[in-house]
Amino acid sequence: MTPFLYSRASSAGEALQLVGQPGHRFLGGGTNLVDLMRKGVEHPAGLVDVTRLPAAIRETDAGGLIIDAAVRNSALAAHPLVRARYPMLSRALLAGASAQIRNMATVAGNIMQRTRCAYFNDAAGSRCNKRLPGSGCDAAGGFSRYQAVIGTSPACDATHPSDMCVALAALDAQVHVSGRQGARIVPLVDFHRLPGERPDLETMLEAGEIITAVEIPPSPLAARSTYRKVRDRASYAFALVSVAAGLSMRDGAIDDVRLALGGIAPKPWRAFRAEAMLRGGPATQEAFAAAMEAELADAAPAPGNAFKIEQAKRTTAAVLAGLAGDAR
Ligand SMILES: Cc1cc2nc3c(=O)[nH]c(=O)nc-3n(C[C@H](O)[C@H](O)[C@H](O)COP(=O)(O)OP(=O)(O)OC[C@H]3O[C@@H](n4cnc5c(N)ncnc54)[C@H](O)[C@@H]3O)c2cc1C
Numbered sequence: 001m002t003p004f005l006y007s008r009a010s011s012a013g014e015a016l017q018l019v020g021q022p023g024h025r026f027l028g029g030g031t032n033l034v035d036l037m038r039k040g041v042e043h044p045a046g047l048v049d050v051t052r053l054p055a056a057i058r059e060t061d062a063g064g065l066i067i068d069a070a071v072r073n074s075a076l077a078a079h080p081l082v083r084a085r086y087p088m089l090s091r092a093l094l095a096g097a098s099a100q101i102r103n104m105a106t107v108a109g110n111i112m113q114r115t116r117c118a119y120f121n122d123a124a125g126s127r128c129n130k131r132l133p134g135s136g137c138d139a140a141g142g143f144s145r146y147q148a149v150i151g152t153s154p155a156c157d158a159t160h161p162s163d164m165c166v167a168l169a170a171l172d173a174q175v176h177v178s179g180r181q182g183a184r185i186v187p188l189v190d191f192h193r194l195p196g197e198r199p200d201l202e203t204m205l206e207a208g209e210i211i212t213a214v215e216i217p218p219s220p221l222a223a224r225s226t227y228r229k230v231r232d233r234a235s236y237a238f239a240l241v242s243v244a245a246g247l248s249m250r251d252g253a254i255d256d257v258r259l260a261l262g263g264i265a266p267k268p269w270r271a272f273r274a275e276a277m278l279r280g281g282p283a284t285q286e287a288f289a290a291a292m293e294a295e296l297a298d299a300a301p302a303p304g305n306a307f308k309i310e311q312a313k314r315t316t317a318a319v320l321a322g323l324a325g326d327a328r
């Protein structure tokens with residue numbers, strides 16, 4: 001590992017000042033960044049520890065939640081208001097990593113974590129457009145089981161690995177960021193970028209900006225929501241496919257629905273097309289299948305990950321059927 005400087009910030013203003021030094025990066029729990037430094041993928045000149053910044057979860061006047069960026073994943077999953085009002089978020093968090101890692105990992109670090117693409121993580125031996133723009137992509141024609149099937153580009157087909165962000169996408173979460181120019185709010189669904197020709201540009205965060213909090217609006221539907229993750233091992237594994245969903249029924253039809261998928265795309269994939277088809281219609285297997293057919297119509301899988309399309313359709317149908325049954 002290359003030597004680096006370490007400093008600790010006690011306020012967002014101080015963190016912004018410290019990270020303004022050349023090559024400096026924020027440090028949350030370090031569960032992703034420090035791993036990548038050990039592997040030679042990341043080489044920051046200095047780390048600005050932001051784990052001593054506020055770490056509270058507050059109710060908004062409207063009945064939503066504001067979650068400070070330094071809140072640990074385990075604390076968020078266990079919070080009574082999260083469990084009662086947004087069970088999909090609690091379940092998504094508990095489906096990720098291990099208890100020890102969740103105790104360290106922060107909300108902001110989870111949002112900013114980088115892909116688990118094996119070629120990206122192999123700095124010594126593989127070409128990667130995300131690590132070095134224009135250098136090529138050894139995942140192309142390579143082992144594709146864990147790669148994305150939709151939203152990809154010829155330059156990159158890596159997935160975004162977060163479980164938490166899939167639930168946040170379904171919940172219409174807003175990311176609060178702050179920089180020298182002031183504060184702004186970015187919808188989580190717009191926060192992560194698709195790779196296009198620049199897979200190295202992963203989020204809408206500008207250089208020198210910090211994530212300060214995540215806001216989740218109130219949502220009656222979210223109280224009966226869930227998260228299901230399909231993976232190769234029962235724990236300690238990233239999603240092949242995951243589904244975050246909430247659904248309400250009225251007069252025998254779907255009144256409202258929120259749906260997002262993980263493991264299939266370079267960003268948490270909000271299924272807007274499927275949602276629009278489902279609203280107002282029957283909660284039947286045929287309707288779920290048609291909605292997911294439309295949602296994944298643009299998918300372009302490799303031979304090794306084509307199974308994800310059927311898996312995404314079936315997992316979503318099973319989750320929605322369960323929620324519709326509970327809501328009747
Ligand atoms: C073995 C293992 C298994 C895992 N399995 C899963 C899984 O199944 N599902 C899943 O979702 N995740 C999984 N993870 C990933 C884990 O969730 C992330 O490593 C963790 O969420 C990152 O949070 P952190 O606070 O440790 O971030 P760090 O490693 O400290 O930082 C990550 C990035 O966030 C940036 N950052 C940190 N704070 C801020 C801020 N306030 N503003 C702007 N940028 C910031 C850092 O600069 C860095 O670029 C796993 C990790 C490991 C090691």
Ligand code: SF4
Pocket residue numbers: 115117118119120127128129130131136137138139140155156157158199
């Ligand atoms: S898929 Fe993306 S992250 Fe993986 S090697 Fe190719 S460019 Fe890099």
